[in-house]
Amino acid sequence: MYDNNEPIVRFIDVQKSYDGEVLVVKNLNLDIARGEFLTMLGPSGSGKTTCLMMLAGFEPATHGKITLNGRPINNVPPHKRGIGMVFQNYALFPHMSVWENLAFPLEVRRMDSAEVERRIKRALEMVQLPEMAGRRPGQLSGGQQQRVAVARALVFDPDLVLMDEPLGALDKNLREEMQYEIKHIHENLGVSVVYVTHDQSEALTMSNRIAVFNDGIVQQLSTPAELYERPQNAFVAQFIGENNRLLGTIRAIDQDTCTVEVDGSGTVQALPVNVSSNGERTTLSLRPERVTINPPEGSVPNVFDGTVEELIYLGDHIRTRVNVCGHDDFIVKVPNASGHAALAEKATVKVGWDKEDCRALDAHQSG
Amino acid sequence: MAEATAGNTVLTTADGVPLKRKLRQTQQQMKRRAFGLVLPLLAFILITFVWPIGLMVYRSIDNPTVSESMPNATAALQAWDGSAGGLPPEEIYAIVARDLVQARKDKTVGKVATRLNYELPGSRSLITSSARKLSRIEEGPWKEAMTQADKKWGERQTWLAFQRVSARYTLGYYLAAVDMTYDEDGKLAAQSEERQIYVTLFLRTLWVSLFITVACIVLAYPISYLMATQPLRISNLLMILVLLPFWTSLLVRTTSWIVLLQTEGVLNDIMVALGLIGDENRVQMIYNMTGTIVAMVHILLPFMVLPLFSVMKTISPSYVRAAQSLGATPARAFWKVYFPQTVPGIGAGSILVFILAIGYYITPALVGGRTGQLISNFIAFHMQKSLNWGLAAALGGILLAGVLALYWLYNRIVGIDNMKLG
Numbered sequence: 001m002y003d004n005n006e007p008i009v010r011f012i013d014v015q016k017s018y019d020g021e022v023l024v025v026k027n028l029n030l031d032i033a034r035g036e037f038l039t040m041l042g043p044s045g046s047g048k049t050t051c052l053m054m055l056a057g058f059e060p061a062t063h064g065k066i067t068l069n070g071r072p073i074n075n076v077p078p079h080k081r082g083i084g085m086v087f088q089n090y091a092l093f094p095h096m097s098v099w100e101n102l103a104f105p106l107e108v109r110r111m112d113s114a115e116v117e118r119r120i121k122r123a124l125e126m127v128q129l130p131e132m133a134g135r136r137p138g139q140l141s142g143g144q145q146q147r148v149a150v151a152r153a154l155v156f157d158p159d160l161v162l163m164d165e166p167l168g169a170l171d172k173n174l175r176e177e178m179q180y181e182i183k184h185i186h187e188n189l190g191v192s193v194v195y196v197t198h199d200q201s202e203a204l205t206m207s208n209r210i211a212v213f214n215d216g217i218v219q220q221l222s223t224p225a226e227l228y229e230r231p232q233n234a235f236v237a238q239f240i241g242e243n244n245r246l247l248g249t250i251r252a253i254d255q256d257t258c259t260v261e262v263d264g265s266g267t268v269q270a271l272p273v274n275v276s277s278n279g280e281r282t283t284l285s286l287r288p289e290r291v292t293i294n295p296p297e298g299s300v301p302n303v304f305d306g307t308v309e310e311l312i313y314l315g316d317h318i319r320t321r322v323n324v325c326g327h328d329d330f331i332v333k334v335p336n337a338s339g340h341a342a343l344a345e346k347a348t349v350k351v352g353w354d355k356e357d358c359r360a361l362d363a364h365q366s367g
Numbered sequence: 368m369a370e371a372t373a374g375n376t377v378l379t380t381a382d383g384v385p386l387k388r389k390l391r392q393t394q395q396q397m398k399r400r401a402f403g404l405v406l407p408l409l410a411f412i413l414i415t416f417v418w419p420i421g422l423m424v425y426r427s428i429d430n431p432t433v434s435e436s437m438p439n440a441t442a443a444l445q446a447w448d449g450s451a452g453g454l455p456p457e458e459i460y461a462i463v464a465r466d467l468v469q470a471r472k473d474k475t476v477g478k479v480a481t482r483l484n485y486e487l488p489g490s491r492s493l494i495t496s497s498a499r500k501l502s503r504i505e506e507g508p509w510k511e512a513m514t515q516a517d518k519k520w521g522e523r524q525t526w527l528a529f530q531r532v533s534a535r536y537t538l539g540y541y542l543a544a545v546d547m548t549y550d551e552d553g554k555l556a557a558q559s560e561e562r563q564i565y566v567t568l569f570l571r572t573l574w575v576s577l578f579i580t581v582a583c584i585v586l587a588y589p590i591s592y593l594m595a596t597q598p599l600r601i602s603n604l605l606m607i608l609v610l611l612p613f614w615t616s617l618l619v620r621t622t623s624w625i626v627l628l629q630t631e632g633v634l635n636d637i638m639v640a641l642g643l644i645g646d647e648n649r650v651q652m653i654y655n656m657t658g659t660i661v662a663m664v665h666i667l668l669p670f671m672v673l674p675l676f677s678v679m680k681t682i683s684p685s686y687v688r689a690a691q692s693l694g695a696t697p698a699r700a701f702w703k704v705y706f707p708q709t710v711p712g713i714g715a716g717s718i719l720v721f722i723l724a725i726g727y728y729i730t731p732a733l734v735g736g737r738t739g740q741l742i743s744n745f746i747a748f749h750m751q752k753s754l755n756w757g758l759a760a761a762l763g764g765i766l767l768a769g770v771l772a773l774y775w776l777y778n779r780i781v782g783i784d785n786m787k788l789g
Contacts, residue, residue, distance in 0.1 A: 056688075056692055057691075057692075058688055058691075077691075077697075078688070078691040078692055079691045079692070079693075079694050079695055079696055079697070079700075080694075081692075082694065083692060084692065084693075085688075085689065085692040085693075087685045087688070087689055088685070089683065089685065091683065091685040091686050091688070091689035092689075093686060093689075093690070093704055094708065095707045095708055104690070104693055104695070104703070105693035105694050105695075108693060108694040108695050108699065109694055152693070153692075153693075156693070156694065162692075
């Protein structure tokens, strides 16, 4: 029925302003592939929810075009878009039972009662709540309400489901459980999902691709692994996962190596990512788990002396704060592996890392 | 607690006191404190609300006038079997005559005359003049003497009425309040047609209150919706506009309506000036039912807006959005998802407006004219003008019972827990 290679949703040059003075979304171009789980990730006020609302039809785009299945939908009202949606606080109709909530989209579509019954049963089984049909939403726990909300968004078989921070109100354990559950439902149904969250671990767990939003712009659009391993700019590096930042100035640069003089002291060999010229300011980004304490001689190009400032025992690893190159907030994750040398506070150690793990990014300060 | 057995051990605290008793003790203290906090209000309500209402309801059946002024006659009449037919025997005539003379000496005969007059219109002079005439007669036969003093003493109807008014407690006021009376044989009968006013009046009050309630819902719903959905700045302004009349004196507001609506008033002048109506066909919009309804809707509107607003304020816009995303048209989303959630507000507002409207007095009195009067105006009339407090109390008692019955009905249908005032 549709060309499977064609994106299900396209944002083309979309801009959005609420007050005519500030652009909340600045020139968004984004293709969402059919069957994809795409997460819009960003801090609050980054424009991600606005994009979702424009896609759902609750906010008009100020400029640009949004297409769904190749058809422009700028002027299609929300109820004709056929997009399922899960809201932040579930928005289950409190005066209706679970069954009536699920029947609502089907009755609107004038399905016959046998079909309605079949679909509701299927949807409730999908979210493992077949015995809750007669309850009111107020009689369900947060997790159960969440499942019903997911079932309701899927019961009319939309090809696209939007989720607006649906797990925000749940406690940590339940949230993780629901992440896997939603992920499995997505895999089983093959429906396209656009998911909005500010929780990076949620995004990494669930998504095929993640669009990192900041300041109304998509900072980076890539797979979770790519995003974590190869952040394209300082904001993404800072926002996704933990990250050591060293500010410095580029002293020498070629195709795949640059030499950076770190503010404070020391010279670091790094991988140039979005820096280009000598003398440019840069942020060096380095994951705490890619740093080695007391590396073997000659194994890595960057080795510095440091002082252990603080040790925090976290079970699977020991979080070590080290004073290196004049930065006293340098974090090293030391795996709790057998035979690993025990560290003591105030001890002097050697700290080293590979050139490839140290990415020279723009000098962007915020975040 | 000593019956604790191996399988059924009583839980105790560390010092061996049964847990349940200890819990009761600690809770008792909290309960006492809570009761202490509400005590002043409770006392206030008992003294200024429950007590006067109780007195008033008691007054609607209380009937002390005759039984206190003429105790011997009362005892004799109550013993007489009036339903057997015929006139009372000579000894009753004698006792009544002596009591009438005594009442005249005590100067209470006027009250007795008034009381009998309520029951049997036109019988005031029967008592006063008979008492005067009888005081000059020393000896019987009394039946003859009384019949001579006034021939009504020879009618069975008089004696039946006199027997009824002499009872210590009476349902007569309630009968009068529902347009019932006793016929010549002492049987219950409908009041003659030209004297039937109260049933019509009750029905009219009910109808007008319902109409006002519905009008308030229709007018308040959109403005409450606006207030609940607009940004704070605009909703505050709207709130002030709604409350502004609330802060103005009731009399000022009512008289403003007179200025606006009277035949030589602003509205009529405008319509004449625009040529909508001729100068000679000015519309009568006040001093009739129209005036009462318009002014009362205006006065009671805030009581509908406030509960509606507070309920709508709590309804997240995501419900309607969810309904739309599920495929419902905006109209359907409103009707199936938004409206049902506002029903508690409508219920609360309706109960407030209806109960206030059904007992409203001042506005109909000022702008109701002759046709726009409600039951409360007649209660006031009997309190202030005719001084028939018993009838006023009976009318008020029926009104109170009606409101309580409607409240009960509302609770059965909608459920009082579903009412939200804020």
